[in-house]
Amino acid sequence: xxxxxIATLILLxxxxxxxxxxxxxxxxxxxxxxxDTAGNALPxxxxxxxxxxxxxxxxxxxxxxxMAALGFHAYWGLFSTGPFGENEVFAGLKDRRDQRNRRExxxxxxxxxxxxxxDGRRALAKYRxxxxxxxxxxxxxPAAAHLIGxxxxxxGDAWLERAVVAPAAVQPExxxxxxxxxxxSDDSLPPVGPDLTLxxxxxxxxxxxNQIRDKRGAVVMLNPQNGEILAIASSPSFDPAHVEIxxxxxxxxxxxxxxxxxxxxxxxxxxxxxxLKTITAAAAIEYRLDNLTFNCNSNGWVPPxxxxxxxxxxxxxxxxxxxxxxxxxxxxxxxxxxxxxxxxERMKESxxxxxxxxxxxxxxxIGSGRRYDLxxxxxxxxxxxxxxxxxxFVSGRGVTKYDLALESIGQGYVQLxxxxxxxxxxSAANKNGNVMxxxxxxxxxxxxxxxxxxxxxxxxxxxxxxxxVQRGTASGTFGNMIRGRMTAGGKTGTAQKEVxxxxxxxxxxxxxxxxxxxxxxxxxxxxxxxxxxxxxxDNPQVAFAxxxxxxxxxxxxxxxxxxxxxxxxxxLGLIK
Numbered sequence: 001x002x003x004x005x006i007a008t009l010i011l012l013x014x015x016x017x018x019x020x021x022x023x024x025x026x027x028x029x030x031x032x033x034x035x036d037t038a039g040n041a042l043p044x045x046x047x048x049x050x051x052x053x054x055x056x057x058x059x060x061x062x063x064x065x066x067m068a069a070l071g072f073h074a075y076w077g078l079f080s081t082g083p084f085g086e087n088e089v090f091a092g093l094k095d096r097r098d099q100r101n102r103r104e105x106x107x108x109x110x111x112x113x114x115x116x117x118x119d120g121r122r123a124l125a126k127y128r129x130x131x132x133x134x135x136x137x138x139x140x141x142p143a144a145a146h147l148i149g150x151x152x153x154x155x156g157d158a159w160l161e162r163a164v165v166a167p168a169a170v171q172p173e174x175x176x177x178x179x180x181x182x183x184x185s186d187d188s189l190p191p192v193g194p195d196l197t198l199x200x201x202x203x204x205x206x207x208x209x210n211q212i213r214d215k216r217g218a219v220v221m222l223n224p225q226n227g228e229i230l231a232i233a234s235s236p237s238f239d240p241a242h243v244e245i246x247x248x249x250x251x252x253x254x255x256x257x258x259x260x261x262x263x264x265x266x267x268x269x270x271x272x273x274x275x276l277k278t279i280t281a282a283a284a285i286e287y288r289l290d291n292l293t294f295n296c297n298s299n300g301w302v303p304p305x306x307x308x309x310x311x312x313x314x315x316x317x318x319x320x321x322x323x324x325x326x327x328x329x330x331x332x333x334x335x336x337x338x339x340x341x342x343x344x345e346r347m348k349e350s351x352x353x354x355x356x357x358x359x360x361x362x363x364x365x366i367g368s369g370r371r372y373d374l375x376x377x378x379x380x381x382x383x384x385x386x387x388x389x390x391x392x393f394v395s396g397r398g399v400t401k402y403d404l405a406l407e408s409i410g411q412g413y414v415q416l417x418x419x420x421x422x423x424x425x426x427s428a429a430n431k432n433g434n435v436m437x438x439x440x441x442x443x444x445x446x447x448x449x450x451x452x453x454x455x456x457x458x459x460x461x462x463x464x465x466x467x468x469v470q471r472g473t474a475s476g477t478f479g480n481m482i483r484g485r486m487t488a489g490g491k492t493g494t495a496q497k498e499v500x501x502x503x504x505x506x507x508x509x510x511x512x513x514x515x516x517x518x519x520x521x522x523x524x525x526x527x528x529x530x531x532x533x534x535x536x537x538d539n540p541q542v543a544f545a546x547x548x549x550x551x552x553x554x555x556x557x558x559x560x561x562x563x564x565x566x567x568x569x570x571x572l573g574l575i576k
Contacts, residue, residue, distance in 0.1 A: 110136070110151055111164040111195040115202040116228075116442050122202040124148050125161065140202070142237035143209035146263040147200070149385070150240040155249065159263075160440075163381040164193040197442045199228035207568045208233040211561045216258065217529075217548035218265040218418040221565060223574075224426035224534060224543040226446035227376055227436030230574060231565070232419075234264040256509055257502040266388040269415040270547055273495035274330045274554070275530045276410030278424055281327050281335075281464060283342050283350035285457045290323045292341060296333035303340060306402035310336045310409070313494070327464045328472035330492060332409050339408020340401050347404065348395035353452045354424055355435050360396030362413045368392050376437035376447045386440065391420035410493060422545035424452075425532040428465060428489070429540035433458035465489030466537045474531065478559035482535070486566060486575070489540075490533025492554030499526045526550050531558035535566045541575045542566065 113125035120126065125148050128137045138148060149159025157165060208219040208231040221231045236258040242248040252260050262268060284290045294301075296318040300309030310332055312318065318331045326334035339347060348358045355374075359365040370387040377383050394403070394413035406412030419438070427435045433453035436446055453461065466489040468474050469482075473492040482488055501522035503510040510522040529551025534543040544562055551557030569575050 109192045110161060111193040113148060113160060113164060114195065114197045115200050115205070116198060116230075117202070118197050118442075119202075124198065124200065124202065124205075125164070138240045140206055140209075141239050141241070142213070143206050143233065144200075145237045145240050146234040146265065147205075147232055147386075148240070150243045152244050155243050159385050160196065160198075160382065162385050163379055164196055199223075199230065199439055199442050200232070201230050201569075201572060201574060203572055204231045204565070204568060204574065205233065207231075208565060209235065209237065211564055212546075212548065213237070215548050215557075216264070216550065217546070217558075218263075218268070219544070219546050219561070219565065220265050220418050220422035221542055221544040221569070222422060222426055222438060224429035224436065224540050225431065227426075227439040228442070229438050229440055230542065230569065232265050234262070236260045255507055256500075257504075257507040264547075265418045266386065267417070269389060269391075269417065270528060270530075271495040271497050272410040272414065272416045272421055273493035273528070273530055274332075274335075274410055275421055275424070275491050275493035275532045275545075276408075276414060276416070277327060277330065277335045278428060278461065278465070278491050278532070279350055279354055280339050280342070280347070280408045281323060282354075282428070282453045282457055282461055283347060284323060284338055285460055286350065286453055287342060287346055289338070289341055290460075292338065293320055293322045294326075294334050294337045295319065296321050296326075296331050301333045301337055303336065303400075303402040303405045305400055308402060310402075310405055324464060324467065327491075328467040330468075330473050335409045336405035340405055342408075344395050344399060344404055347408065348393065351393035351395070353435075353450050354427060355391065355420060355449060355452075356393045356416070357390040358393050358395050360394070361398050362394050365392040365394055365413065365415070374438060374449070376439040376444055377441055379441070382440060388417050388419045391416040410495065418545045418547050421530070421532050421547075422543060423449075425465075425491075425534055425545060426543035427452035428458055428461040429534035429543045430458060431455065462489055462534075462537060462540070465491055465533060468492065469533070473555050474533075474559050476555055478531070478555065478563045481560060481563035482566060486535050486570060487537040488533055488535035488563075488566060489537055490531055490559070490562065492559060493528075493530030493532070494553050495528040495530060497526050497528060498523050500524075527552050529557035530554045531562045533562060535569075535575060542569050 110125070112120070112123050112127075114120075114123050122139070124138070124140060124144055126137050126139070127134050129135075136151065138144070138150075140148075147159060149157065149161040151157045151161035151165070204221065208221065212219060212233060212235040215235055217235060219231060219233045220229070222229045238252055238260040281290075284292070296312065298311075298315045298317040300311035300315070302309045312332045318326065318329060318334070321331055321334050323334075323338070325331070326338075342350075352358055357368060357371075359368070368390040371390050372383055372387045374388060375383045375386060392413075392415050393407060399413075403412055407414045423435050423438070427433060430436060432455055433451055434448040435450050435452050437449045439446070466487065469479050469488050469490050474490050478488075478490065501510040501524040502508070511519050512522055514520050526549060529548040530546070531554050532545045534540040544565060546558040546562045546565075548557045548561070566575070
């Protein structure tokens with residue numbers, strides 16, 4: 001019952017009663033003082049005096065009603081906004097009032113978000129009762145922040161929290177008195193949003209973030225046969241519990257160096273470097289160009305129409321090399337020449353089969369938008385909040401052979417997300433060579449996005465990637481970590497990317513003035529570390545992509561992270 005409203009209603013009713021009483025009394029005794037009252041002599045003021053006596057009772061009653069109504073209003077105002085705000089009942093209401101709209105909060109109770117085991121003790125987002133209040137709880141905190149997101153009135157909803165918001169309340173029909181008596185009250189139970197059971201594994205998600213928490217980068221791990229996402233992590237991250245704190249929120253938004261609000265797995269472009277040789281190799285096999293050999297020496301190879309040589313790391317010479325040896329040892333010169341032999345149109349077709357968006361000129365690929373049809377879901381909110389940036393490949397008439405050679409080794413105009421590179425690895429691991437639509441909701445029917453390659457090509461690619469781990473660029477740290485416990489295939493990558501330099505004092509882009517006095521942003525080259533792959537070789541059950549910004553060689557930084565995650569997946573029973 002809303003007492004201030006009822007008190008106001010009584011006050012208004014009393015006022016109406018007083019006005020009506022005055023009107024009826026005036027009507028009843030109009031003209032009585034001038035009538036002939038012979039034989040029944042009465043005082044001339046008898047009528048008005050009788051009216052006054054009756055109204056005296058009305059006035060006293062009305063005064064009591066006014067005092068009661070004012071008392072209720074004073075009590076309400078004093079405790080909810082005045083010096084007695086420490087009262088726990090009204091303090092709670094005041095806190096919600098400070099969030100601008102209490103009823104809107106209550107009308108958006110969210111469902112729970114579970115991991116693949118649907119265990120309330122390991123839920124990814126739930127409610128808990130603390131100090132007399134129901135609080136939204138995120139047990140993994142920063143480890144799943146870019147996936148689960150946050151839900152607040154002040155900051156709004158982000159990521160999967162937006163998918164579990166309650167629908168608009170449908171209230172039962174009430175009588176006219178119930179509508180009046182409950183007007184402005186909060187005695188109805190708010191609706192609750194739908195629960196979500198994800199394909200994510202709680203412990204693997206936690207481990208994925210722990211592996212990169214002190215770095216800048218991302219991890220994606222999935223089942224290559226059905227597309228189930230097992231873990232997806234981005235670092236640096238943030239604590240969803242701090243989103244409502246104004247100072248923390250401003251700090252996160254202004255942190256240009258770390259960008260903790262950026263989901264690097266879905267919303268950051270990277271040069272894929274040698275990991276993209278997986279697409280080039282698959283294209284060569286598909287178009288029966290896998291028997292080519294090229295001479296790769298320390299002087300490098302100069303593409304036709306160019307005077308700029310493409311060399312290998314530290315001007316290494318691989319001599320006369322075939323596809324197998326070039327892939328295992330990551331020979332840049334070989335794949336640059338191979339890409340030119342495959343030619344622009346066929347490289348374009350191959351890139352499209354892997355899920356890349358192809359543009360005819362570089363300018364169009366900048367700001368190319370997001371891919372909203374990627375996910376295996378009927379939930380439009382989920383497909384929107386998790387839509388990754390379009391990974392792009394440029395292949396038009398304006399693209400020179402030098403440009404095509406660079407793209408064939410993962411440099412130049414090509415730009416991909418970690419999610420896309422995980423799908424590239426998964427397509428080789430898929431028995432049919434399919435790129436499966438990634439799945440976030442447990443229990444959905446698997447659905448292919450495209451067929452990147454034939455079954456035969458996929459089998460050949462698994463052999464090539466296994467060779468990288470057994471005797472190639474990943475045979476050191478990664479190979480040693482899993483040897484005797486697991487077989488795996490993979491591909492290392494070391495990308496050189498020009499980025500904005502960050503001023504360590506301000507944590508913002510560093511600037512300088514050019515010869516004309518114009519302010520410019522300083523640039524620097526960053527070496528990103530990549531490793532993509534799958535495990536085990538004979539029956540792939542997980543595929544992955546790991547990228548670490550500024551991590552150096554892929555075999556040095558990204559590969560050990562991937563090895564730890566593969567072994568963790570085995571421990572958790574995700575690899576049998």
